[in-house]
Amino acid sequence: MPTPTLTQSIVITLIQCLLVVIFVFVVVPLTVFAERKVLGHLQQRLGSTRVASGHIGVTGWMNRGMWKWGKIPVLSYWRGIPGLVGDVLKLILKEDVIPAKADKFVFFLAPSISMVAAIVVFAAISFVPGTFFTFPTWFPYLGGLPVSGGISDINVGLLWILGVATVGVYGIVLAGWSSNSKYPLLGGLRSAAQMVSYEVPLTLSLLAPVVLSASLNFSEMSSRMAVGMPAWALIPQVIGFLLYLTCGFAETNRLPFDMPEAENELVAGFHTEYSGMKFGLFYLAEYINMTVVSALASAFFLGGPWLLPFGLQGLLNPYLPGFLSWFAAPHAIFFVAKIVFLLFTYIWVRGTIPRYRYDQIMAVGWKYLIPLALVNLLLAAVIRCFVV
């Protein structure tokens, strides 16, 4: 296999970045759409089935089409998907209001920090261990070169993810401060407190996979947590998974922990004063953060690019007949499927559990989640030390 020159490897990295961006911009709008539909059905209504405005013109034609579409059994759930285009147009074309007394520079900076911190995390996430695909030899300039499954699978990948994700809190805090208005400020302060406190149990619950897999490299961790260890050593990590997911919900400010934007208390929290694409960046960042949390959960607890979670794949592999061996190997599609399932769980929980009170959130974080995470870490250490 030829080794790429410096320029070639940079081009390959740019291609990987492009793939990641495409992945994000496919998953995020679909999650937004799914949120409407799933929440609708959870609340015994249909969700969005039409686009706005009446019976004439393009939208009227689309609405008539979607009325017919509703009679096809499964496809009827996908009605209203043209509404996404309208959403994006609205975000881009809406007037961008800047409050007169706002700190203009910080007001401009905050959404970009949120967005950049959310998307840069993907640098260390590897979708498949090893090579993702190889360019065919006829390909100009890059023929025969391999493209690895992650942009940069550095040896401290997990720390990179945690570190950059924490930078995202600035977006929210600064947005709250720079709006120069009281609801955003309260929302920003709440979120700073909430995110800093929930970072502790989040990191502690991720330390259990670190201890078990003895690595900080993303792909190494995910492969050891999927097939590298006996299943019974990993099954206790079901607790770790639930802990991580809870903290992840709090960290991404989703219900039941959406304190920074609790509508009935704070109007819309930290982004009350934002409109247009600046609001759009916050919106995108929230969904990208959800994707990142789901990606980490699926990589470290649900078996990553392997089919079965919690190390069960290692049990299954020896008994798989030859023609099913495709299921024993890692595939990016399994990884993405798990991410999508966890995104669905986000919506599911949002439709099921009511919002906590602010002091309850803090109490849960400090009094229950951190001790539980410590116990889980101790369990993992004992397993690592005496058994594996």
Place this chain on the structure above:
Amino acid sequence: MEHFIETIGRNMFAIFGVLALVGALLMIGARSAIHSVLGFLFAMLNIAGCFLALEAEFLGVAQILVYAGGIVVLFLFVVMLVEMSKKHEGEVFQLQSRYAVLAVAGGVALFLGVFRKAIFGASSPEALVLRPELAKGLDVAHQNAQAVSRGLFADYLLPFEILSVILLVALVGAVVLAKTERV
């Protein structure tokens, strides 16, 4: 092209270093406390970039995690809570400037000696390692975290533990302050 990229790659440390200095200057020069904190954040991220350029990934990422992710957030939190009007803010912040200049001058004089030796003096061929037998079979370039942990928990265990005791003292002090205020 190839040559150009290589030159940039080789000078990454200098680029990040200059940016960190710019951040530090922004921090000192900013009128509003929040802008100061932002300058500090910029400087911290660029110092992390310096570490990354030196292939010390663990240190670089720990820099982001601890400073950018933890400490500066707390600064921001405090600055936002202690809301001061613009004028008053300036007075409070410039109260200590003459002492600060003195302290910085002293620090510069002390560090110049170190820098002079570090830059112009003969460099030692190997890093100072107290127990080299522990380093055997360790690929430092790819096992950053392991190398750092060896340094902390084998070579320099006592200084490290003393540092953690200082942190513990600070913690206890914070608790005491918070408690006495409430009573």
